[in-house]
Amino acid sequence: MEKEIYIIKDKLEKIVDSKKSKINFTKKYGRRNETVFVIGESQYMESTKIYEDDKYVVFGENIEDIKDEIKKEIVEYLK
Amino acid sequence: MLTWKDEIKEESFITPEVIEKLLVEKKNSTDEEFEAVIEKSKKGIRLELDEVSILLNSESKERINRIFETAKSNKERVYGHRVVLFAPLYVGNKCVNNCTYCGFKVDNVDTVRKTLSMDDIQDEIEALEEEGHKRLIMVYGTHPDYNADFIAATVRKVYSVKTGNGEIRRVNINAAPQSVEDFVKIKDAGIGTYQIFQESYHPETYARVHPSGEKSKFKWRLFGLDRAMRAGIDDIGIGALFGLYDWKYEVLGLMQHVIHLEAEFGVGPHTISFPRLTAANGAVVDEKYVVKDNELKRIIAILRLAVPYTGLILTARENAEVRKECMELGVSQIDAGTKIEIKGYSKAKEKQNIKKEQFTIGDTRTLDSTMKEMMLDGFVPSFCTACYRLGRTGEHFMEFSKPGFIHQFCTPNAILTMTEYLEDYASDETKKVGQELLEKELKTAKLSDNVKATLADKIKRVKNGERDLYY
Numbered sequence: 001m002e003k004e005i006y007i008i009k010d011k012l013e014k015i016v017d018s019k020k021s022k023i024n025f026t027k028k029y030g031r032r033n034e035t036v037f038v039i040g041e042s043q044y045m046e047s048t049k050i051y052e053d054d055k056y057v058v059f060g061e062n063i064e065d066i067k068d069e070i071k072k073e074i075v076e077y078l079k
Numbered sequence: 080m081l082t083w084k085d086e087i088k089e090e091s092f093i094t095p096e097v098i099e100k101l102l103v104e105k106k107n108s109t110d111e112e113f114e115a116v117i118e119k120s121k122k123g124i125r126l127e128l129d130e131v132s133i134l135l136n137s138e139s140k141e142r143i144n145r146i147f148e149t150a151k152s153n154k155e156r157v158y159g160h161r162v163v164l165f166a167p168l169y170v171g172n173k174c175v176n177n178c179t180y181c182g183f184k185v186d187n188v189d190t191v192r193k194t195l196s197m198d199d200i201q202d203e204i205e206a207l208e209e210e211g212h213k214r215l216i217m218v219y220g221t222h223p224d225y226n227a228d229f230i231a232a233t234v235r236k237v238y239s240v241k242t243g244n245g246e247i248r249r250v251n252i253n254a255a256p257q258s259v260e261d262f263v264k265i266k267d268a269g270i271g272t273y274q275i276f277q278e279s280y281h282p283e284t285y286a287r288v289h290p291s292g293e294k295s296k297f298k299w300r301l302f303g304l305d306r307a308m309r310a311g312i313d314d315i316g317i318g319a320l321f322g323l324y325d326w327k328y329e330v331l332g333l334m335q336h337v338i339h340l341e342a343e344f345g346v347g348p349h350t351i352s353f354p355r356l357t358a359a360n361g362a363v364v365d366e367k368y369v370v371k372d373n374e375l376k377r378i379i380a381i382l383r384l385a386v387p388y389t390g391l392i393l394t395a396r397e398n399a400e401v402r403k404e405c406m407e408l409g410v411s412q413i414d415a416g417t418k419i420e421i422k423g424y425s426k427a428k429e430k431q432n433i434k435k436e437q438f439t440i441g442d443t444r445t446l447d448s449t450m451k452e453m454m455l456d457g458f459v460p461s462f463c464t465a466c467y468r469l470g471r472t473g474e475h476f477m478e479f480s481k482p483g484f485i486h487q488f489c490t491p492n493a494i495l496t497m498t499e500y501l502e503d504y505a506s507d508e509t510k511k512v513g514q515e516l517l518e519k520e521l522k523t524a525k526l527s528d529n530v531k532a533t534l535a536d537k538i539k540r541v542k543n544g545e546r547d548l549y550y
Contacts, residue, residue, distance in 0.1 A: 024471075030238055031467075
């Protein structure tokens with residue numbers, strides 16, 4: 001059974017400064033990626049792909065210094 | 080599972096008596112009232128029904144010009160010079176409906192019925208990709224053969240076809256209303272927008288022009304996009320076929336639909352379409368409601384004022400001249416290189432065969448020639464598909480209303496996809512025109528600082544062979 005999504009959302013909220021960065025946790029539907037949840041506000045910066053598997057893609061804006069930490073949490077959550 | 084044969088219990092959100100009353104009451108608005116509506120629209124706020132009625136009832140030359148000027152400035156502010164390009168792909172023209180205006184109606188026994196096989200789709204997509212298309216709208220008749228499983232399978236097929244640098248990156252759908260369960264199946268194939276046009280929001284007219292078949296059920300269709308939303312499809316398109324009933328009434332019908340969706344789901348439609356009735360095999364046209372060119376321009380301009388952030392689609396039913404004139408008034412998407420004959424792209428026939436088509440098209444230019452003429456007029460053609468691939472859909476798309484969005488995402492993405500086209504598909508002449516426009520845009524377009532710092536490098540990467548770069 002899938003873990004509740006709020007678990008990872010809560011964890012990422014502690015890492016991301018919502019005034020400076022944005023995380024978009026999306027689910028894949030073919031070529032379309034649909035938002036599951038967003039943390040932070042758009043910084044109107046280029047999106048970086050933080051994590052991808054066959055089901056999810058996670059994008060981030062202005063997250064270079066916390067990218068590895070975010071990825072680690074996501075991998076742990078999706079185990 | 081709910082079907083079209085079941086009774087829809089919700090009360091219709093279309094209230095003809097309210098619309099008719101407003102169209103009479105707002106005939107004599109003062110100049111102050113009119114200006115207040117204009118000022119509200121300039122702030123990017125969606126207009127209310129009574130405010131739109133004031134615009135619809137503004138018949139003086141001065142007021143119409145004021146509406147046109149405001150529409151142009153709204154368009155420039157929200158969309159810049161960008162216009163998104165797509166191609167329609169008619170998958171099948173079998174149909175159980177009997178719409179009086181349509182060439183595919185079941186009573187048209189001389190219509191040649193055809194459904195694309197998966198091999199046909201492969202051929203069609205290869206032909207479209209070789210022209211440079213990246214965005215499609217797939218169109219299906221209403222028929223048991225075109226069920227949700229079939230639609231989903233055809234979408235997946237389209238995404239699987241790659242030709243050189245070519246690929247279809249976004250597939251929108253125009254098909255019959257589905258049940259929630261069937262919308263889920265279609266959503267899972269990864270569609271962009273799901274369009275359902277109500278055709279007419281006037282129940283009596285609707286009943287008259289849809290005498291039988293699934294489409295005769297007004298409320299099944301009206302609540303179709305509610306079911307799509309409930310299935311998780313938050314990217315939807317509405318439309319009316321202008322020429323069936325009074326055009327002012329239909330604009331207010333579209334607005335009631337917008338207001339209903341916003342109230343119910345917190346987000347309005349992604350796009351609005353406003354095709355005008357054209358000749359079709361066996362079509363019945365009521366001359367009283369034929370929409371003239373100047374009225375079409377008023378429809379577009381008033382919609383641009385009423386819903387500043389909703390995409391407006393003008394199709395190739397209109398001829399090239401009309402499309403050119405309408406573009407600056409607020410149109411944000413057009414189809415190009417359009418062939419509506421089944422298997423039309425792979426056969427590349429020069430003349431329309433109306434017995435295989437739903438209606439006649441007015442703009443028969445190729446994609447290359449449409450691109451060239453648009454760019455000569457200063458428009459930046461865009462094949463951008465970034466938003467729906469980055470989760471910027473539905474309510475998340477509302478960021479679009481902030482000025483930073485266009486400068487950071489839309490304009491550079493249009494420039495990048497235009498560069499791809501110029502590199503891979505443009506004729507020498509079009510490439511020359513495009514390069515000149517590109518240089519001008521890079522100097523004059525309002526871009527955010529971080530885009531300014533990286534866009535030149537991304538363009539260089541595209542010229543060196545990388546594809547599908549976006550912000």
